[in-house]
Amino acid sequence: MVTTDLSKPAAAISTKPRVVRDSPAYRSFRFVNAALLIVVCALVLYPFVNIVAQAFSSEGYINSGQVNLFPRGFNVTTFGVVMGDDMFWRNYRNTVVYTVVATTIAMALTTTYAYALSRRNLKGRKFFIGVAVATMFFNGGLIPNYVLISELGMRNTIWAIVLPNAISVFNLLVMKSFFENFPSELEEAAAIDGMTTYGIFFRVVLPLSKAVVATMLLFYAVSFWNSWFAAFLYIDDPRLYPVTMYLRNLLAGVTSGTSIQGGSTDSLTQIAANVQSVTMLLTVLPIICLYPFIQRYFVSGVMLGAVKQ
Amino acid sequence: MSSVQEPVVAGVATTPGAPPPVGVADNAPPPAGSPAPRRPRRPRRTQTFTTPGGTVVRPSRTTWRQALRRDWRLYTFLVLPLVFLLVFRYLPILGNVVAFRRFRPGSSILGDEWVGLYYVRMFINDQQFWHAFTNTVVLGLLTLVIVFPLPILLALMLNEVRSRHFKRSVQTISYLPHFMSVVIVAGVVFQLTAVNGTINQIITALGGDAITFMQEASWFRTIYLSSEVWQTVGWGTILYLAALTTIDDQLYEAARIDGANRWQQTWHITLPGIRPTMVVLLILNVGTFMAVGFEKILLLQNPLIYSTADVISTYLYRVGIVSNSVSYATAIGLFEAIIGVTLVLSANAISRKTVGASLW
Numbered sequence: 001m002v003t004t005d006l007s008k009p010a011a012a013i014s015t016k017p018r019v020v021r022d023s024p025a026y027r028s029f030r031f032v033n034a035a036l037l038i039v040v041c042a043l044v045l046y047p048f049v050n051i052v053a054q055a056f057s058s059e060g061y062i063n064s065g066q067v068n069l070f071p072r073g074f075n076v077t078t079f080g081v082v083m084g085d086d087m088f089w090r091n092y093r094n095t096v097v098y099t100v101v102a103t104t105i106a107m108a109l110t111t112t113y114a115y116a117l118s119r120r121n122l123k124g125r126k127f128f129i130g131v132a133v134a135t136m137f138f139n140g141g142l143i144p145n146y147v148l149i150s151e152l153g154m155r156n157t158i159w160a161i162v163l164p165n166a167i168s169v170f171n172l173l174v175m176k177s178f179f180e181n182f183p184s185e186l187e188e189a190a191a192i193d194g195m196t197t198y199g200i201f202f203r204v205v206l207p208l209s210k211a212v213v214a215t216m217l218l219f220y221a222v223s224f225w226n227s228w229f230a231a232f233l234y235i236d237d238p239r240l241y242p243v244t245m246y247l248r249n250l251l252a253g254v255t256s257g258t259s260i261q262g263g264s265t266d267s268l269t270q271i272a273a274n275v276q277s278v279t280m281l282l283t284v285l286p287i288i289c290l291y292p293f294i295q296r297y298f299v300s301g302v303m304l305g306a307v308k309q
Numbered sequence: 310m311s312s313v314q315e316p317v318v319a320g321v322a323t324t325p326g327a328p329p330p331v332g333v334a335d336n337a338p339p340p341a342g343s344p345a346p347r348r349p350r351r352p353r354r355t356q357t358f359t360t361p362g363g364t365v366v367r368p369s370r371t372t373w374r375q376a377l378r379r380d381w382r383l384y385t386f387l388v389l390p391l392v393f394l395l396v397f398r399y400l401p402i403l404g405n406v407v408a409f410r411r412f413r414p415g416s417s418i419l420g421d422e423w424v425g426l427y428y429v430r431m432f433i434n435d436q437q438f439w440h441a442f443t444n445t446v447v448l449g450l451l452t453l454v455i456v457f458p459l460p461i462l463l464a465l466m467l468n469e470v471r472s473r474h475f476k477r478s479v480q481t482i483s484y485l486p487h488f489m490s491v492v493i494v495a496g497v498v499f500q501l502t503a504v505n506g507t508i509n510q511i512i513t514a515l516g517g518d519a520i521t522f523m524q525e526a527s528w529f530r531t532i533y534l535s536s537e538v539w540q541t542v543g544w545g546t547i548l549y550l551a552a553l554t555t556i557d558d559q560l561y562e563a564a565r566i567d568g569a570n571r572w573q574q575t576w577h578i579t580l581p582g583i584r585p586t587m588v589v590l591l592i593l594n595v596g597t598f599m600a601v602g603f604e605k606i607l608l609l610q611n612p613l614i615y616s617t618a619d620v621i622s623t624y625l626y627r628v629g630i631v632s633n634s635v636s637y638a639t640a641i642g643l644f645e646a647i648i649g650v651t652l653v654l655s656a657n658a659i660s661r662k663t664v665g666a667s668l669w
Contacts, residue, residue, distance in 0.1 A: 026571050033469050040463065041482045044543065047497040048485075050507055054500065065505035065513070113390035116383050123376030128387060131394055137596070137650060140401020141642035142622065143629040147412070148401050164397050167390060197382035226490030229604050233630065244492045248608065251496050280496045287488050295481055298488075302547050 054277035102162035118179035160234035428640035460545030483543025495608035596653035
């Protein structure tokens with residue numbers, strides 16, 4: 001039953017057939033309701049539109065506060081400068097590397113653990129589940145974690161970013177409940193054909209669980225792509241920063257657009273005016289582009305988790 | 310764990326990679342006469358299970374030795390995740406003892422000597438801590454009162470939409486901010502609240518004076534809550550929308566026949582129908598009450614607005630990591646965590662007693 005939910009996006013909920021005619025009051029309510037929802041969408045989208053508008057506007061219009069919905073004084077100087085900045089690309093590449101490595105580790109640990117936990121006859125199953133679930137409610141806190149990572153000598157290495165968040169208990173429970181509903185006949189058949197647990201897991205269960213695996217992959221990938229705090233805490237070398245830290249330092253004024261070699265004074269003021277919007281735009285671009293395609297996986301993943309609850 | 314090795318070896322010896330025996334006769338459930346299961350108690354469950362190895366077992370009465378022999382491959386799946394949890398989740402919990410011990414950088418991670426409640430007394434007498442504490446409670450309460458109910462409202466509004474395309478578009482758009490990094494959210498906030506930003510454009514267009522929002526403590530809570538609503542309201546509807554689909558249509562039909570209007574149907578059928586979801590999410594929210602948006606606040610705050618923007622987590626970040634008072638900050642963090650756990654447990658207990666819905 002859970003398995004079928006996965007293929008069905010949340011929005012595909014059928015509207016209820018109505019035979020009774022709506023009262024005039026209800027009809028006007030529905031009109032207002034639709035109007036309000038459009039307003040909500042506009043408010044949600046506006047900040048993004050504003051980022052794009054600022055990113056392409058010229059400095060004079062930005063500083064005098066005239067840029068809102070559309071770019072004014074079309075201008076791409078800052079794009080040239082940010083995209084010409086070695087550090088930006090280096091940090092961008094770091095983000096890609098961190099995301100790939102961290103997601104791989106996380107998926108390896110989560111799928112195997114979830115699969116083992118989904119075997120109902122595993123002795124000690126309750127204990128192993130409890131060990132994971134308890135960490136949802138009890139965690140060491142910021143400082144002990146910081147001390148631990150430092151003492152392990154992981155500061156200024158990729159490991160400080162990719163290891164500490166390798167298992168998300170939420171994702172683990174989602175996968176576990178998915179595997180629990182995996183048709184046991186298939187596993188039995190594979191076992192009769194002489195497959196070991198390893199063979200069954202890698203050659204039967206995983207290939208048939210692509211939907212949930214893809215969902216978890218996206219959950220992890222997006223969270224690692226967006227993360228900045230681990231780098232903020234443990235990385236001192238700007239060359240190892242992910243791009244979120246590049247942006248954070250711009251926002252915090254640690255580095256300013258003008259520190260990037262820009263050329264003439266004109267282009268420097270231009271850069272100062274919209275370097276943040278340009279960097280934000282470049283940072284969110286991959287997510288925005290992928291978003292329409294990956295959104296339904298996320299929704300189904302959350303629903304799977306909810307079934308467990 | 311010393312007993313682990315032996316059965317594993319035994320397991321290899323009996324099935325050396327060869328296909329396991331087929332048929333029930335060879336590997337029937339461990340007979341009553343086999344040496345290991347010595348307990349005559351009644352099995353808790355009567356159901357039998359089939360292992361990936363094809364063995365039919367009664368789960369109730371297997372010893373560890375048998376379990377390891379049978380499932381050793383499965384147990385190897387557990388090793389790395391358990392090591393991970395031990396090192397990165399349980400060791401830091403243990404690390405909290407430095408709240409009661411003096412910690413010196415470079416020496417033991419668990420501190421050097423016991424100092425008792427020294428650091429606890431220290432923060433109890435720390436004016437700045439209580440300041441951050443108050444801010445945390447205020448922000449946490451405001452989040453619960455304002456941010457928590459809005460997804461319910463939006464879900465109910467979406468539920469009244471009949472056009473599937475329109476509904477799906479609204480959902481897709483409203484989920485989008487959820488996928489943004491906190492850094493982007495902070496950037497958006499800075500941009501909109503800038504002196505030449507959109508909000509000030511509106512204010513000046515209406516004849517007001519531009520406000521330096523991020524430098525005025527009185528604005529911080531409004532700004533924080535708005536950004537929180539922007540980022541979470543759409544995504545928060547998913548679980549409610551899922552719960553709404555589980556409500557039986559017959560209830561609505563019956564209500565219509567009884568003459569209930571749409572509003573009465575919402576009040577008497579829809580809301581009670583999603584109540585368990587509301588309660589579970591409320592409990593989870595109460596649990597994160599003390600940890601209010603740490604990363605976002607850290608990005609948004611600056612010393613000018615500490616009087617409203619400094620919360621426990623950012624304060625202990627400054628104390629522990631910027632100023633390096635590890636033990637002191639750990640004591641504060643422990644205090645925060647204890648409050649958090651207490652809140653979850655009591656919220657859970659209360660809701661189980663009153664509404665009958667709970668997390669566990």
